[in-house]
Amino acid sequence: MSDKDESSNISPKIRNEKQTVEKLIHLYCEKKHNPSGGSLCSKCHDLLEYSHQRLEQCRYHEDKPTCRKCPTHCYKPNMRKEIRRVMRFSGPRLAFRAPLDWIKHRIHDTKDSKSEKRE
Numbered sequence: 001m002s003d004k005d006e007s008s009n010i011s012p013k014i015r016n017e018k019q020t021v022e023k024l025i026h027l028y029c030e031k032k033h034n035p036s037g038g039s040l041c042s043k044c045h046d047l048l049e050y051s052h053q054r055l056e057q058c059r060y061h062e063d064k065p066t067c068r069k070c071p072t073h074c075y076k077p078n079m080r081k082e083i084r085r086v087m088r089f090s091g092p093r094l095a096f097r098a099p100l101d102w103i104k105h106r107i108h109d110t111k112d113s114k115s116e117k118r119e
């Protein structure tokens with residue numbers, strides 16, 4: 001089987017990161033903005049759309065580092081600020097709600113640190 005998602009032509013790594021960022025933003029919006037019916041407020045909706053678009057167009061493809069450690073962070077400054085705020089808030093909380101997702105994310109992050117040190 002190919003390592004691309006045939007339905008969307010997105011690699012598994014990008015697909016996983018899209019799912020993680022979606023969970024992080026949903027958690028943030030639920031706690032901070034209290035939107036109705038499990039949906040996102042318009043600001044968080046825009047941030048999610050933007051983050052997904054960035055991931056789909058990531059220049060590193062399957063070799064991408066975590067966005068937090070990316071040397072060429074592609075987010076606009078205001079969106080970068082917003083996603084950092086979301087990560088700071090939702091990261092530790094996701095560790096309780098979806099520990100497996102969070103562990104995978106942290107392993108990816110740790111691998112990036114190790115390869116940075118080797119360089």
Ligand code: SF4
Pocket residue numbers: 054055057058059060064065066067068070071072073074075
């Ligand atoms: S910040 Fe870096 S790793 Fe994240 S999507 Fe943009 S280019 Fe890719």
Ligand SMILES: [Zn+2]
Pocket residue numbers: 028029030033035040041042043044045
């Ligand atoms: Zn919101």
